[in-house]
Amino acid sequence: MSAKLVLSGVRKRFGDNEVCKGIDLAVQEGQMVCLIGASGSGKSTLLRCINLLEPVDDGTILLDGRDIAEPGLDPQPVRARIGMVFQSYNLFPHMTAAENVMLAPRRVHGRSRSDLQAPVTALFERFNLGDRMGHYPDQLSGGQQQRVAIIRALAMQPEIMLFDEITSALDPELVGEVLDVLRSLRAEGMTMILATHEMAFAQEVADKVCFLDKGRILEEGPPETIFGAPREARTAAFLSRVL
């Protein structure tokens, strides 16, 4: 079985601070992988490296067997295949929700507005935002903004979706509506990597959970093992602090 995404020995350093110290990770097609770990353990940086927002210092990242971490490679076509959603939504504030979603398909895939109208409307309706397409980001709640950000990434029809602590900035009562979107994508078979602090959610939906500690994947396995019977003392210590 060939994996969709394989990281081997990925290293990333910011100045004196090595944030990823040689990370190996394989993600199968349709799998949902959850990255857990304390703040600063390297979860976000790892996701940003996969999306080539941060150039990797060393190591390889194979997407369908092709190394995308190769220095000098044009990152744009790769990013167009990988969707990313950020903790702080990062919607474009000067555009309506629908314009936010249509911008990249229009510019990158060269599709016309009229062409996109139907599929984009369908996406908004699927996530119960059909009546919010003409709204500007500041007219939407945090949960709605984050769902628009997910729709924006989905509209590029990505092969993999990366989620960087997407519920961390939300009020507690809005977290549920965003996690429901992830459940729905999971049911559809989307390949996903999720950095999260929502342990209960990770336990519920993940195929694989990776515990990151100081820039390394210290332990990985099915959620039952990681949450039920962690092998490493540090994993157990982390879980006892957050659960």
Next chain:
Amino acid sequence: MSGSETTAGGLSRRAAYEARQRKRAMRVAAGSTAAVVLALVLLVPLAPGWEKVQRSFFNREVFAKTFPGLLEAFLTNIYIFAWCAPLIAVLGLVIALCRDVRAPALYPLRLFGAIYTDVFRGLPVILVIYLVGFGIPGLGLPRPWNSPYIWGSLALILVYAAYVAEIIRSGIDSIHSSQRAAAASLGLNEKDAMRFVVLPQAIRNVAPANMNMFIALQKDVALLSFIGPVEIFRQAGVYKSLMANFTPYVGAALIFLAVTIPATRYADYLMQKQRRART
């Protein structure tokens, strides 16, 4: 007043108190303003030179005679402003973008942008007007290319574009890197990210600052009078010599204020609106 808290048109105790305070503040402000104005009106004419000043600066007859001519001359200012402003906006944007290019092949553009803004922000406007306005026609260009209107305007455009470029660049810098990251993560290239994501927000953020530049430009158009064009300042000078009276300058000042004060207020209003929108 006391005991009316519950009955005063449904006002809460706090609202009633604040209404009383507001009324009191207004009375005090009106009283002190009236006192200052009264003092000026009474005291200034007591100054020994007041009658002379009044005759040479605030002469009603001279004012009435010269004001229409000044208004007409002000049209020239408006024309010069009207063709300079859009060219400044375009050139300023181009220079700002020059300073932001990253490709090594385009490094000369970047260098040019940096030198351009350094040079033209470092020179007094009047000096640039002299150098360009006298220097270029001195090449012996044929009509109409020796017109001081053209070269004077060019001088204003060169100087103001440097300031506008810096303002736009500060606007570009003010856009958080997460916006570029979001654009990049969607597969947009740098050019599209700049054009569709960064620039529209940057230009909106610095619109009030640019408004202030254009108000300053409106005033600096008067500097062109030094190389020939008969605009309002020059016209006022002509009247002054004819009538041996400074009142035309006061008229010109009033005309400038009639334009710049509303414009400044509007810029302030824009800035306030923006601040409100952000919170």
